[in-house]
Amino acid sequence: MTSPTPSAATPLEVTDETVAKSTTSTGPKGSESRSPGRLAWKRFKRDKTGVISAYVVIFFFVIAIAAPLIAKLYGKNPYTTYASQDPSLLDAFSYPAGPNGGMSSQFWFGIEPQLGRDVFTFLLYGIRTSLGIALAATILTVVVGVVVGITAGYLGGKTDYIVSRVIDILLSFPSTLFFIAFMPVVYGIFVAPDDNIPTWLRALALITVLTAFGWATIARLLRGQVLGLREREFVEAAKVTGASPMRIVFKELLPNLWTPIIIQGTLLLPTLVTAEAGLSFLGVGIIDPTPDWGVMIARGSTFYSQDLTFMLFPGVSMVLFVVAFNLLGDSVRDALDPKSKR
Amino acid sequence: MSNTNPLLDVSGLTKHFPIKGGFPIRRTVGAVQAVDGLDFQVSAGESLGLVGESGCGKSTTGRLITRLMEPTAGTIKYQGQDITHAGRKQLAPIRSEIQMIFQDPYASLNPRQTVGKIIAGPMEINDINPAGGREKRVRELLEIVGLNPEHFNRFPHEFSGGQRQRIGVARALALEPKLIVADEPVSALDVSIQAQVVNLLQKVQQELGIAFVFIAHDLAIVRHFSQRVAVMYLGKIMEIADREDLYDNPRHPYTRALLSAVPEATVDEEPRERIRLVGDVPSPINPPSGCRFRTRCWKATEKCASEAPPLVQVEGNKPGHLTACHYPETPETIPAPRLSKDPEAAA
Ligand SMILES: Nc1ncnc2c1ncn2[C@@H]1O[C@H](COP(=O)(O)OP(=O)(O)OP(=O)(O)O)[C@@H](O)[C@H]1O
Ligand code: SF4
Ligand SMILES: [Mg+2]
Numbered sequence: 164m165t166s167p168t169p170s171a172a173t174p175l176e177v178t179d180e181t182v183a184k185s186t187t188s189t190g191p192k193g194s195e196s197r198s199p200g201r202l203a204w205k206r207f208k209r210d211k212t213g214v215i216s217a218y219v220v221i222f223f224f225v226i227a228i229a230a231p232l233i234a235k236l237y238g239k240n241p242y243t244t245y246a247s248q249d250p251s252l253l254d255a256f257s258y259p260a261g262p263n264g265g266m267s268s269q270f271w272f273g274i275e276p277q278l279g280r281d282v283f284t285f286l287l288y289g290i291r292t293s294l295g296i297a298l299a300a301t302i303l304t305v306v307v308g309v310v311v312g313i314t315a316g317y318l319g320g321k322t323d324y325i326v327s328r329v330i331d332i333l334l335s336f337p338s339t340l341f342f343i344a345f346m347p348v349v350y351g352i353f354v355a356p357d358d359n360i361p362t363w364l365r366a367l368a369l370i371t372v373l374t375a376f377g378w379a380t381i382a383r384l385l386r387g388q389v390l391g392l393r394e395r396e397f398v399e400a401a402k403v404t405g406a407s408p409m410r411i412v413f414k415e416l417l418p419n420l421w422t423p424i425i426i427q428g429t430l431l432l433p434t435l436v437t438a439e440a441g442l443s444f445l446g447v448g449i450i451d452p453t454p455d456w457g458v459m460i461a462r463g464s465t466f467y468s469q470d471l472t473f474m475l476f477p478g479v480s481m482v483l484f485v486v487a488f489n490l491l492g493d494s495v496r497d498a499l500d501p502k503s504k505r
Numbered sequence: 506m507s508n509t510n511p512l513l514d515v516s517g518l519t520k521h522f523p524i525k526g527g528f529p530i531r532r533t534v535g536a537v538q539a540v541d542g543l544d545f546q547v548s549a550g551e552s553l554g555l556v557g558e559s560g561c562g563k564s565t566t567g568r569l570i571t572r573l574m575e576p577t578a579g580t581i582k583y584q585g586q587d588i589t590h591a592g593r594k595q596l597a598p599i600r601s602e603i604q605m606i607f608q609d610p611y612a613s614l615n616p617r618q619t620v621g622k623i624i625a626g627p628m629e630i631n632d633i634n635p636a637g638g639r640e641k642r643v644r645e646l647l648e649i650v651g652l653n654p655e656h657f658n659r660f661p662h663e664f665s666g667g668q669r670q671r672i673g674v675a676r677a678l679a680l681e682p683k684l685i686v687a688d689e690p691v692s693a694l695d696v697s698i699q700a701q702v703v704n705l706l707q708k709v710q711q712e713l714g715i716a717f718v719f720i721a722h723d724l725a726i727v728r729h730f731s732q733r734v735a736v737m738y739l740g741k742i743m744e745i746a747d748r749e750d751l752y753d754n755p756r757h758p759y760t761r762a763l764l765s766a767v768p769e770a771t772v773d774e775e776p777r778e779r780i781r782l783v784g785d786v787p788s789p790i791n792p793p794s795g796c797r798f799r800t801r802c803w804k805a806t807e808k809c810a811s812e813a814p815p816l817v818q819v820e821g822n823k824p825g826h827l828t829a830c831h832y833p834e835t836p837e838t839i840p841a842p843r844l845s846k847d848p849e850a851a852a
Binding site: 197198199298312395396397399400401402404405406407410415418419 | 607626627659
């Protein structure tokens with residue numbers, strides 16, 4: 164059984180072989196496979212915008228993770244009101260005494276007006292809080308969306324019908340309004356009206372609400388993808404050999420869904436960063452004195468006409484992060500799904 | 506034909522797809538009668554060709570046999586065992602014996618799995634551990650289907666259509682099946698590649714003694730491949746016979762029309778006339794009464810509209826040659842006047 168095809172077909176078989184050979188020669192090595200993931204990675208590496216954005220995004224995550232370490236080396240923390248130790252830092256109107264918001268070799272990013280906290284560490288910890296919450300909410304949103312979407316799409320029938328109606332209803336809500344309306348409700352569930360709300364509960368409530376209103380988009384998208392995939396013949400081929408539904412979902416469907424999942428995740432994170440900051444800005448998320456991007460912008464907005472410097476740091480850093488992450492998201496999409504380009 | 510103990514025994518096989526409609530409460534408002542009462546057998550090692558125009562229910566039949574779909578009525582017996590409504594667990598021991606080759610080589614291989622994984626998948630699922638390991642078996646299978654065994658860790662997108670279909674064949678062979686349902690395995694391929702894949706399948710069929718249900722939309726390919734041929738039209742079998750009987754002595758007008766469209770087929774020794782069927786295939790939602798072919802048949806009478814012709818051995822047929830027609834063709838039958846002749850096809 165070594166000669167695969169009858170001799171009559173041999174010339175054409177040679178054509179087949181040359182096709183195989185030419186693919187080999189373009190690859191780095193004969194046995195090395197060009198997996199779809201590897202091809203996407205190669206495409207991504209060629210995309211300058213994407214690579215630069217990735218570095219910027221990584222930088223933000225590194226400083227967020229390393230915030231305590233940086234603060235220690237720098238020798239300050241975001242909670243101490245340095246002005247009460249050294250009143251000369253603020254002037255008579257409680258604005259930084261030095262030029263440029265009190266920027267100095269001591270206080271790199273200056274002094275916060277009124278309370279006199281250190282802007283640099285406050286921003287570091289603020290980024291840490293905001294990114295932490297947004298990242299947790301993104302992961303949870305994607306997980307919930309993926310599980311619900313795949314379940315609805317794969318099972319179909321009544322499950323699909325009910326899930327789809329729930330998604331329709333959720334997507335028809337004006338979400339920003341509901342965030343603002345729902346946050347106090349969530350707090351109310353756990354804490355008596357007059358009690359102090361602990362910061363961890365605020366973070367948890369933010370993650371819950373952001374997830375509750377966010378999963379529907381991803382679920383709908385994945386449901387559609389699964390509906391298309393489950394009719395594909397390779398799924399039938401798996402069924403014919405006796406594959407269990409679990410195996411079909413995890414081994415046949417899921418590997419084909421990583422692209423939309425990763426794309427959605429990267430596009431979701433910056434929107435959740437702004438949403439989190441927005442809610443904190445409006446006073447229903449994280450509140451002062453916990454450092455947070457949104458809190459900082461909220462404080463900055465109360466005195467930006469007198470001291471623009473303070474507003475500048477959280478504002479510019481957030482714009483930089485969101486823009487970089489969105490560009491990264493676009494590049495990731497182009498790399499994973501080159502057909503969608505332009 | 507010794508059909509006393511066939512490998513596959515299908516009787517009265519029916520699949521109606523419900524059509525849902527109505528608002529606000531969705532209910533069944535009709536049915537697509539995709540397959541309607543099929544009877545046929547396949548013996549071990551035999552190849553049955555299933556031929557018919559697009560939409561006549563060939564794929565549905567294939568998917569019913571492989572139990573990818575639940576039949577509406579009828580029975581499917583495999584080696585005497587009724588598997589018509591068997592669940593996944595009950596089917597498990599049989600799954601490895603009935604395999605399928607699909608029409609579209611681009612959709613039938615998971616783009617995210619390596620060829621090795623695709624071919625080893627069936628072994629993994631059925632917990633088969635061949636001597637020397639699964640990878641060795643994968644290489645063997647790749648060699649059998651004429652691919653480079655070293656390519657087992659490549660991805661489907663690195664192969665051409667014909668090569669992909671060979672991978673599909675290797676996957677079907679991985680479990681050493683007794684029956685393979687091949688649903689138009691070459692119709693998506695270049696004409697130049699078609700012959701190669703058919704030759705491969707023929708080799709597999711003969712050397713490994715695997716029975717085939719070979720689905721095709723014209724009689725040309727089946728002629729070289731199948732010992733027995735069934736002609737389908739709108740969900741019903743019009744004629745079923747051993748190859749020589751069907752090609753040399755077609756008794757059903759539809760078979761005759763199909764044969765006249767086959768380039769190298771010679772119905773008679775006389776100059777061939779192409780029978781061009783006029784009109785469209787009627788909708789399977791509302792098929793014609795009586796004989797389903799009557800709207801396009803040049804011999805139709807009132808009897809054809811009122812009475813469905815049974816699939817029987819009509820006079821003049823050899824045993825095993827069954828025809829569903831009230832007025833079967835004879836070698837002398839001259840194409841009727843209503844029949845249009847196609848001058849281009851004759852040229
Ligand atoms: N899942 C389904 N739901 C509803 N109708 C269906 C379904 N699958 C097939 N049909 C209908 O059943 C009929 C037979 O379809 P089938 O795919 O079996 O035809 P076929 O002979 O394989 O055609 P082709 O040569 O185009 O592949 C068609 O009218 C088709 O529209
Ligand atoms: S039964 Fe009548 S309509 Fe049907 S094929 Fe025979 S002659 Fe034609
Ligand atoms: Mg088909």
